[in-house]
Amino acid sequence: MMRVAAIDCGTNSVRLLIADISQESDELTDVERRMEIVRLGQDVDRTGRLAPEALERTFTAMRGYAKLITGHAGPDGSMPVRVVATSATRDAANRDDFVAGVREIFGVDPEVVTGDEEARLSFTGATRGLARRGPAADDTPYLVVDIGGGSTEFVVGSSSVSTSVEGALSVDIGCVRLTERHLTDDPPEAAAVQATIADIEAAMDRVEAAVPVRDARTLVGLAGSVTTVAGIALGLPAYDAAKIHHSRIPAERVHEVSARLLAMTHDERAAIPVMHPGRVDVIGAGALILDRIVRRYGFAEVVVSEHDILDGIAWSLV
Template sequence: MTRRVAAVDIGTNSTRLLITDGTRRSIVTRLGEGVDATGRLGEAPQQRVLDVLRDYKQLIDGAPAAAVMTSAVRDAANGAEFARRVEETLGFPARVLSGEQEAKLTFVGATAQRDEPEPVLVIDIGGGSTELVIGHKDELLFHASTQIGVVRHSERHLHSDPPSPDELRALRADVRLPEHPRATKAIAVAGTPTQAAAIDLGLEVYDPARVEGHILTVARLHELCARLAELPLEQRKRVRGLDPARAPVIVAGLAILLEVLTSFDLRQVEASEHDILYGLALSTAADAP
């Protein structure tokens, strides 16, 4: 992409910006806080997102842009009202994606720069939903959007600090996946795998170039999950490589990722920075006059 375009992803856990001039921002805003229990977006989480979007609008500076909203807004009774507030704040269209649309954009983003000879599984673990897509080149062979997410499942199950073994077992038992075809390779996008890669690499400063393509084995993910689950939140925030803002949900994310890989009988996964945000930027560039 040579033209300057912008993409905004308003997720359940974070609000992110990608501009094709190299600008990237990701801020944990926890929009989905409490949605699983109440069915509504809280006013405080909404304001956190809108405050971030005002800053993003200044960075976008009139470039062709698009914004999408995912699980929390899809599920909330007041999601449509919030979507209107988002469009008023940004001054350009903001769509609430269906699970299918979210899965397709994620697959496009994850595979756009690849030429995989075999079908590949793309895993996107979000705050309120997890998207699973299997495809080969431009052909989607399977996709599912599940009600599994790091915010949703942390709020449901992880009430102790640190979480108890019984809570972790209950969380993993609640990761119910649909029947699916086989895949021989997996790419995982979004905060859980990229943060796990940063921890595994021992990064003092997050480096997307080093995270991109980093391989995480199931054995290593088990080690990371067990280590982080043993730490109280304040100690977890100080783990090298982990963004402190993601410390409250990283244990749930790793548990979910492990359940997905087990279900697909895979022994490793590749972390990738190229996710739904990249797919949205590609779509925006293609549609721009």
Template sequence: MTRVAAIDCGTNTIRLLIAEADRDQSGSSRLKALRRRNEIVRLGQGVDRTGMLDPAALERTLTVVDAYAADCAELGVAPGGAVRRFVATSATRDARNREDFVAGVRRLLGIEPEVVSGQEEARLSFSGSLLGVRGGEDAGVQKGGERVQAPRLVVDLGGGSTELVLGVDAPSAAISLDTGSVRITERFLTGDVTPDSEAAARAEVRGLLDEAEQVVDLSAPGQLVGLAGTITTVTAHALGLQAFDPQTLGGAELNPQAVLASCEAIVHSTAEQRASWGYLAPGRRDVIAAGALVWSEVVTRVVERTTAAGRPLERVTTSLYDILDGIALSLVPAQTESEGTEA
């Protein structure tokens, strides 16, 4: 197995995964996590409005990058890009001064950070999600006289962008939308959620989903899979959890109605309610209403389209495996000699 370090730097959080990784002769991927870290740094603070990374946000983020470099050294991840990969997504893509950030990462980690496209972000998210989602054989469709596995729709809902990826074992269609919990908050929901602000936010998301449908067939999925912090929060709320519980949340399946009911409650929650939810990190409290609004629009649209196609969506799955795991897997050759270590 290969010891690798993957870093995912998004609009709201920066995360580290150090793992032993490999693929067996059949191409199946395996990861044995050695350390996971997650810090909310809000790198994308104000980027939607100014087009620039805020100096304070940049400093917060590079402080965490320095700590992650120390983790790599402690756990013996070799220097160099062969086993270390740093992926920056929406906020860094949008910032005119992103070179300041790139230079800081290069200095601290000794590798070139990649400011990836929305399409690459989508591909990595789909790859990682496969580690935590069981197959959809029971959600098959008739095709050519035989029953085949329906594709899954993987949705990675971040702070600044949301990726929709359709496929079975690999993406067949994907799009990255400029919407997410931080972006919608800064555009529409900086104060209390009012009928007018909510309506404007929903109109924006619906317009983007109209564009998405030109690329991704939202009537096709037999399974809807959600990734990232907003979706785990909605799932924890729907399950009535008292704290973040990965054993319960990973692979959790809910009917769409339960998801939408929790989204509605979160969108209209009070600050006191959000502070009482042990599964909601303090750094996510001010943007979770916007995230839940985006997720509710996605789920609603998929339910509408699959129902119209005669294959109503029956379940929404939460995966704790996502783009971070996909980044780690991307560092491993397509085939390596299996050493028999379980993921």
């Protein structure tokens, strides 16, 4: 058994997983799993830079995570730590400020991974436990879709390890990026929704040229936009990760929830029981990305995973 700490810093959130991993049983057991909405990618699409206030929000959350890591470390005070940063920091001209802050807090440099590596880590994290769910859940190849704040990763693979990946691509469509670009009214105008759809479809054209998405038999959806859509579709009275993890949401429910969210005001979305306050203004774009993927590739349902790139980072440490 090995205890590790994984930190995923995305465009919208920064997350921590401290886990015990057994290679013998191929199991990962949570010790701590935390998430803070910090909106690191605030205005990056427009300015090309990380905003000072966004950096400070992120570093504040990370300082709290560093204390948790110290508290859960072994007798010698050590624990393998890996910090991965994704879309927002790839795009930012001042990412050296981010790197210096992370180094000071955790004592390691963040890895600003490529979109391809991000996709492979997400694939491993999402699918590692699927085979144990039985034959119905092991209907391969998988198409794993990780809808983030700044980008969405598409990965096709036939088993739960990254070496089985048959194709992967990261494209610059994410819930924060598309909201800031198009969905600025509350609720958005029809023309803005159509412009968002056009961006999503253009990105999927690029995906289809590079990744064998139409070979996939199971769609696995990751990250906060997908899990929030699932919670709404399931009618949960509060966010419940255990009920959402490996739930199967029919295509019709995905379409209904997406249309409903895009027609709501900010206050109406905020009143949804499963809605995290940090997702209220960007969930419409995230739901629309999922909706267009389901429509384009004709999936009857989406298998929802609470395990994603964060779990893939943890597995990479062993």
